[in-house]
Amino acid sequence: MSALWQVLVAIFWWVIHTLLEPIWNARWVALPPLTGVMMMAMIVGAVLVAPREIVEGEVQRLMYIHVPVATISYLAFFVTAVASAIFLIGRDMRWDAIARGAATVGIMLTAFALLTGAIWGKPTWGVYWSWDARLTATLVLFLIYSGYLLARAVGGPNDEQAARYAAVVGIIGYIDIPLIHFSVDWWRTLHPQRIIFAPKPALPGEMLLVLLLGFLGILFLTLWLITLRGTTEYLVQRADRVRARLDQLERA
Amino acid sequence: MSSALAVFRKDLQLAWRDRSGWLSALAFATISVLVYSFAFDLATADIRPLLPGVLWTTFLFSGIFATSQSFQRESETGTFDAMLVAPVSPSTIYVGKLISNLISLLIVELALLVLTTILFDTPLLTGELVLVVFVGTVGYVSLATLLSTLGSRGSARAVLLPVLALPLLVPLLIASVRATGAALGAPIDSAPWLLLLVIFALWSTIGGALLFPVVSER
Numbered sequence: 125m126s127a128l129w130q131v132l133v134a135i136f137w138w139v140i141h142t143l144l145e146p147i148w149n150a151r152w153v154a155l156p157p158l159t160g161v162m163m164m165a166m167i168v169g170a171v172l173v174a175p176r177e178i179v180e181g182e183v184q185r186l187m188y189i190h191v192p193v194a195t196i197s198y199l200a201f202f203v204t205a206v207a208s209a210i211f212l213i214g215r216d217m218r219w220d221a222i223a224r225g226a227a228t229v230g231i232m233l234t235a236f237a238l239l240t241g242a243i244w245g246k247p248t249w250g251v252y253w254s255w256d257a258r259l260t261a262t263l264v265l266f267l268i269y270s271g272y273l274l275a276r277a278v279g280g281p282n283d284e285q286a287a288r289y290a291a292v293v294g295i296i297g298y299i300d301i302p303l304i305h306f307s308v309d310w311w312r313t314l315h316p317q318r319i320i321f322a323p324k325p326a327l328p329g330e331m332l333l334v335l336l337l338g339f340l341g342i343l344f345l346t347l348w349l350i351t352l353r354g355t356t357e358y359l360v361q362r363a364d365r366v367r368a369r370l371d372q373l374e375r376a
Numbered sequence: 377m378s379s380a381l382a383v384f385r386k387d388l389q390l391a392w393r394d395r396s397g398w399l400s401a402l403a404f405a406t407i408s409v410l411v412y413s414f415a416f417d418l419a420t421a422d423i424r425p426l427l428p429g430v431l432w433t434t435f436l437f438s439g440i441f442a443t444s445q446s447f448q449r450e451s452e453t454g455t456f457d458a459m460l461v462a463p464v465s466p467s468t469i470y471v472g473k474l475i476s477n478l479i480s481l482l483i484v485e486l487a488l489l490v491l492t493t494i495l496f497d498t499p500l501l502t503g504e505l506v507l508v509v510f511v512g513t514v515g516y517v518s519l520a521t522l523l524s525t526l527g528s529r530g531s532a533r534a535v536l537l538p539v540l541a542l543p544l545l546v547p548l549l550i551a552s553v554r555a556t557g558a559a560l561g562a563p564i565d566s567a568p569w570l571l572l573l574v575i576f577a578l579w580s581t582i583g584g585a586l587l588f589p590v591v592s593e594r
Contacts, residue, residue, distance in 0.1 A: 271539050274540070275536060292587045299583065304546055306572060
């Protein structure tokens with residue numbers, strides 16, 4: 125039983141490394157220019173190329189950043205959940221650093237989505253905030269992962285127990301998402317129905333293209349920020365270990 | 377299973393010897409119903425639209441405070457470490473803990489239901505409502521028991537438990553308030569709230585039993 129388990133874990137690590145290592149090695153060369161180009165393309169496209177929406181007017185151009193940010197925040201929290209699970213299996217503190225970094229980025233993205241949503245909502249719906257299903261779900265997600273960061277901050281950078289506890293919160297927080305969606309969806313709903321992923325896209329071609337650029341830009345930005353934050357957390361862990369070792373040597 | 381029962385019996389014995397724990401939970405629940413009835417003027421209006429919310433916020437807060445204590449005393453006296461050294465799986469300890477927390481909370485909730493029946497002249501001890509209360513309580517006690525292991529790291533951290541648990545409990549709160557409303561004869565909405573409660577209770581107990589070994593490890 126334990127031998128089989130060890131073989132499975134070894135295969136798992138091999139797959140993770142062969143898949144992720146090339147991406148990881150190219151991170152500083154590829155991600156910043158890709159992010160920059162895509163973000164510039166999105167901004168130019170949203171302001172100049174995309175047609176003016178007839179009913180909502182100029183404020184509708186917020187869509188090109190609001191929709192990608194709101195969608196990709198789920199990806200950031202997914203990275204947190206997966207990295208937490210890998211940390212719990214292998215107990216490698218580097219995965220804890222990645223999980224923590226991804227949660228920080230996800231918090232930033234959800235906060236930005238809520239903010240742009242409020243700016244967009246005032247002229248369109250007449251209110252900054254409404255208790256609509258997807259708004260509420262995003263707010264709850266924001267609160268859950270704020271709790272994750274608080275729980276992780278209870279211990280220092282190398283506190284393995286706090287890292288394990290936070291990892292559990294990161295995982296059950298993500299499994300909770302479908303339940304949150306069902307409950308708030310049945311609770312009430314006002315948000316426009318999804319028009320992008322419908323069988324026949326209801327958006328005109330130019331709008332769809334700019335939105336696609338926005339998705340790519342925000343995706344690369346998120347990946348870049350996660351690697352930055354993750355590396356920073358990892359360096360903090362190492363600095364903390366060096367400091368502890370120095371204290372030890374001084375006392376000796 | 378017998379070792380889970382042993383953990384459960386130990387906790388119940390401790391709770392009986394030191395009655396301050398669940399008595400203060402009961403006092404807290406009573407006072408919060410009084411506070412609600414002054415704040416929302418529950419004495420005059422038709423209270424059925426408000427009552428589910430009043431009941432469930434009271435249940436949640438008294439439950440969170442009660443479970444946050446459940447590992448604190450053990451870690452102070454070293455019992456928790458002794459239990460982890462014992463040759464039983466941590467999941468068994470979790471199940472025992474869960475049952476004892478569940479029983480003490482159900483007693484508090486039952487007392488509260490009787491009290492509200494008397495105070496507001498609304499029959500609350502119906503079969504449907506007791507079922508909703510039971511399933512909902514299983515769901516949130518199992519999650520709170522898992523998360524309350526953080527409380528074993530010193531009393532200052534205990535304030536973190538509500539901050540962590542309440543956002544995770546949002547689906548449970550919505551579902552149980554609606555299901556309670558339906559049991560009280562509110563206009564029926566079509567959503568299967570009781571089913572959602574059952575699913576929540578299942579995933580939180582299974583997830584708790586699977587993840588408890590990870591958080592309790594020293």
